[in-house]
Amino acid sequence: MIALGLSLFAAGGCAKNTEVDPSITNIAVSNPDFQTLEDAAVRGNVAILLGNSNPGDPEGKFTVFAPTNSAFARLGLNSAQDLTVLQQPFLRNTLFYHVFNGTLPGVALTPNSVSPSALGPQRRIIRRADNSLYVNGSKILGTDVRASNGLIHPIDKVLLATGADVLNSALALQKGDVFVQPELTYLVEAVLYTNLAGALAGSPGGAPLTVFAPTDQAFKNLGTMLGVPLNQPSDIRKLPEATVRAVLLNHVVGGTQGGKFTSELPENAVVASAGGAPVALGAFTNGVLTVRGNGNGTNTANMVIPDVQCTNGVVHVIDRVLLP
Known part of the structure; x- marks a missing residue:
């Protein structure tokens, strides 16, 4: 799971790099498992934000629950073109629901704990009888993929929240x-x-x-x-x-x-x-x-x-x- 990274892509594109201490975005560019998330970040206009230090956290960190390509495919979203069926503001809000302002390490993902998202609504951590760990209904595939500006936890379903009843x-x-x-x-x-x-x-x-x-x-x-x-x-x-x-x-x-x-x-x-x-x-x-x-x-x-x-x-x- 450590090999998994968040596929976010800076607006206008950026080259793959192998710098010693890469940002979330730079990790993403080199990982094909998150191509759809990369495309979503571009369309949702959040890629540059997550490629830099977090201005909302004293240490400049983000924590991102990162859906894989397969997670998006569950919703019929397999390509950048498919993402156009979603309104851009909703897509942007959905991406923010995956983000925590600050460092939320794997050891903090304890059953029944909750954490606020950058969108606002909280997410709940659930442990099933087989010891598998979930955030809401999404299985956590791995934890603590480290980047210079935070952590990444890969997940198998896209997190969805509306902020309404x-x-x-x-x-x-x-x-x-x-x-x-x-x-x-x-x-x-x-x-x-x-x-x-x-x-x-x-x-x-x-x-x-x-x-x-x-x-x-x-x-x-x-x-x-x-x-x-x-x-x-x-x-x-x-x-x-x-x-x-x-x-x-x-x-x-x-x-x-x-x-x-x-x-x-x-x-x-x-x-x-x-x-x-x-x-x-x-x-x-x-x-x-x-x-x-x-x-x-x-x-x-x-x-x-x-x-x-x-x-x-x-x-x-x-x-x-x-x-x-």
């Missing part, structure tokens, strides 16, 4: 503030139709939620199955409000399983949804779990964007509507 995070996706192409538009319409906006917005100090958020295509597929074409979000209103409300509540989990990342959800277990119906979780495999509603039969939903940190919980975007 579940409702407003969904609205940001619906308005195209995250992806250039709007997403979760059907979910937002369903929430408004059933007057559940207040429940997803939460209240200060309220109990955290775990929310499974179906994609637009998941709702379209549901319409095909029901024989009620859902060609646009407003078509959700063709369905009885009580039915839509029951379905939505089946995607929300609170109580002891509220606010959980994939790394801490109980695998091969059944949890109770906010609507009272059971939701079955599959095995923890490659950092994600399948999810199945009682009315889905043997059909399971996959997590396509897991572990999105919101101010009142965690959202996992899934590819199938969970039926109660």
Whole structure:
């Protein structure tokens, strides 16, 4: 893991170098395992910042949780061109969520400890029964790759945080503030139709939620199955409000399983949804779990964007509507 480094690239490009005490950026340039992160840093306009001394730390240090190429590939981001599907401000904020102002060595990454990010929202360290270590839902592949201006901890999934509650995070996706192409538009319409906006917005100090958020295509597929074409979000209103409300509540989990990342959800277990119906979780495999509603039969939903940190919980975007 010591061979892994953060692939950040200074704006305008810079040559690979072998200086004795390289910066984070210089380490990155020579490491192909972080090519997508390098491209993201350029597009997000943070490469020069992380190639220099940190002005926000007395010792000039950064600590960076660094997603590998494979981590970005989980989100369908394999190249610089792929990154253009994300709005630049969101990409920049996402990169800042990976950064700690100061030195956060591996020995400080203890279970249940939290650390603020340069974006603001905190990240939580989780240790699983097999002794593997995670930051939120991302596995820490190695620690303490040293650079002249800080430390690098490689991880296997991109860390995501919105800085907003579940409702407003969904609205940001619906308005195209995250992806250039709007997403979760059907979910937002369903929430408004059933007057559940207040429940997803939460209240200060309220109990955290775990929310499974179906994609637009998941709702379209549901319409095909029901024989009620859902060609646009407003078509959700063709369905009885009580039915839509029951379905939505089946995607929300609170109580002891509220606010959980994939790394801490109980695998091969059944949890109770906010609507009272059971939701079955599959095995923890490659950092994600399948999810199945009682009315889905043997059909399971996959997590396509897991572990999105919101101010009142965690959202996992899934590819199938969970039926109660």
